[in-house]
Amino acid sequence: MPYKIEVPRELAASHARHSGDAGRAWIEALPDLAASFLDRWDLTPDGVPSYGVVSLVIPVRRAGGGRAALKLQPANEENDGEPVGLRAWAGAGAVLLLDADPATGTLLLERLDPDRSLATLPDGAEAVRILAGLLARLTALPAPPGLRRLADVAAAMPSTARRALPGLADPEERRLAHVCVSAVRDLLPEPGDRLLHWDLHYGNVLAGEREPWLAIDPKPLAGDPGFDLMPALWNRWDEVVASGDVARAVRARFDLMTETLGLDRRRAAGWTLGRVLQNTLWDLAGGAHRMGPAQRAIGEVMRPLWGP
Ligand SMILES: Nc1ncnc2c1ncn2[C@@H]1O[C@H](COP(=O)(O)OP(=O)(O)O)[C@@H](O)[C@H]1O
Ligand SMILES: [Mg+2]
Known part of the structure; x- marks a missing residue:
C-alpha cells in the first residue's frame, strides 16, 4: 500500500x-x-x-x-x-x-534531533553563545553566485518605507523608523558579500551527532554579517524582558554577537536598524499599525550605537 x-x-x-x-x-x-x-x-x-x-x-x-x-x-x-x-x-x-x-x-x-533545538536549551545565555559561534562560522564564507543579495533587498527599502511608514500610528515609532531608513541609505554602498543565513533563530539550530548543534532552514542572502544578528536578538525575548533591564540585555547579546563575529559595532548596529525596518515593513504590509515591542526596543538600543 x-x-x-x-x-x-x-x-x-x-x-x-x-x-x-x-x-x-x-x-x-x-x-x-x-x-x-x-x-x-x-x-x-x-x-x-x-x-x-x-x-x-x-x-x-x-x-x-x-x-x-x-x-x-x-x-x-x-x-x-x-x-x-x-x-x-x-x-x-x-x-x-x-x-x-x-x-x-x-x-x-x-x-538531526527534531525535538532538541536551541529554543529548548534551558540556559538562555548559553543558547546565545552557541548561536553566535555558529553564525561566525556560517558568515565567514563568501556567498556563492546565484543568491539574493542584500544590496538589492536594502536598495528597495527606502521607497517601500516612503509609502508604508505613514501607516505607523505612533510618531515616536515613525521617527525611529526614519532613523532606520537613513542607516540603510548610508550603508547601501557597502552591502557586503558573505553567505548569510537570514533566519538563524534558536529554533533553527538542532542537536546533531556530527556536531553538537547545526543550523537548519536558511534563507541565504549575500551580504554583511551585521544584517544577520537580528534573529538572535529578538527571539527568546521573554528572557530579555525577565532580566528587568531590556536595554542592557539587548546590548549584552549584541556585544557578544559582534565580538564573536569580529564585527564593527557601528556598522552592525546600522544593519540591525535595517532589520528593524524590514520587520516593521513586513508587519505594516500585514495590516499592523505599530512596531513590534521587541523591534522598537532593539531599535532604541541600536540608535545611539549607530550615531547621532
Ligand atoms: N534535518 C532535520 N532532521 C530532523 N528534523 C528536522 C530536520 N530539519 C527540520 N526538522 C524538523 O522540522 C521542523 C521544521 O523544519 P524547518 O526547516 O525549520 O522548516 P520551517 O521552514 O517550516 O521552519 C524543525 O523545527 C524540526 O523539528
Ligand atoms: Mg524553521
Whole structure:
C-alpha cells in the first residue's frame, strides 16, 4: 500500500492563512508529493513527521539504511536559495544536504534531533553563545553566485518605507523608523558579500551527532554579517524582558554577537536598524499599525550605537 501521510492540521491552517488558495492547493497535494519523493529517492518513513510554519519534515531511512529527513515545502523565492547555501556550507555548522529537487523545493537532509533545538536549551545565555559561534562560522564564507543579495533587498527599502511608514500610528515609532531608513541609505554602498543565513533563530539550530548543534532552514542572502544578528536578538525575548533591564540585555547579546563575529559595532548596529525596518515593513504590509515591542526596543538600543 502506498504510504499516506497525515497532514498536521496546524500546518494546513498556516498555509491557508499565509497563502490562501495556493496554500490550500499545496496542502491538498502534499500526500502525493511525499509519496512521490519516498519512491523517487528510495526512502522509507521512519518515525513521526515534524513541521514548522511552512515545511513538513519526515524522518526517513535511505536504501542503505542511513537515517535522513525529507523536507517538503513549496518552491518559492523565500527558500530557493536553501540548497545553494547548504551546499556551500557543506555540513560545516549546518545540516548536510543529501539531495534536492529545486522544481518542487524538496530537500533530503542529514537527520538531526527534531525535538532538541536551541529554543529548548534551558540556559538562555548559553543558547546565545552557541548561536553566535555558529553564525561566525556560517558568515565567514563568501556567498556563492546565484543568491539574493542584500544590496538589492536594502536598495528597495527606502521607497517601500516612503509609502508604508505613514501607516505607523505612533510618531515616536515613525521617527525611529526614519532613523532606520537613513542607516540603510548610508550603508547601501557597502552591502557586503558573505553567505548569510537570514533566519538563524534558536529554533533553527538542532542537536546533531556530527556536531553538537547545526543550523537548519536558511534563507541565504549575500551580504554583511551585521544584517544577520537580528534573529538572535529578538527571539527568546521573554528572557530579555525577565532580566528587568531590556536595554542592557539587548546590548549584552549584541556585544557578544559582534565580538564573536569580529564585527564593527557601528556598522552592525546600522544593519540591525535595517532589520528593524524590514520587520516593521513586513508587519505594516500585514495590516499592523505599530512596531513590534521587541523591534522598537532593539531599535532604541541600536540608535545611539549607530550615531547621532
Ligand atoms: N534535518 C532535520 N532532521 C530532523 N528534523 C528536522 C530536520 N530539519 C527540520 N526538522 C524538523 O522540522 C521542523 C521544521 O523544519 P524547518 O526547516 O525549520 O522548516 P520551517 O521552514 O517550516 O521552519 C524543525 O523545527 C524540526 O523539528
Ligand atoms: Mg524553521
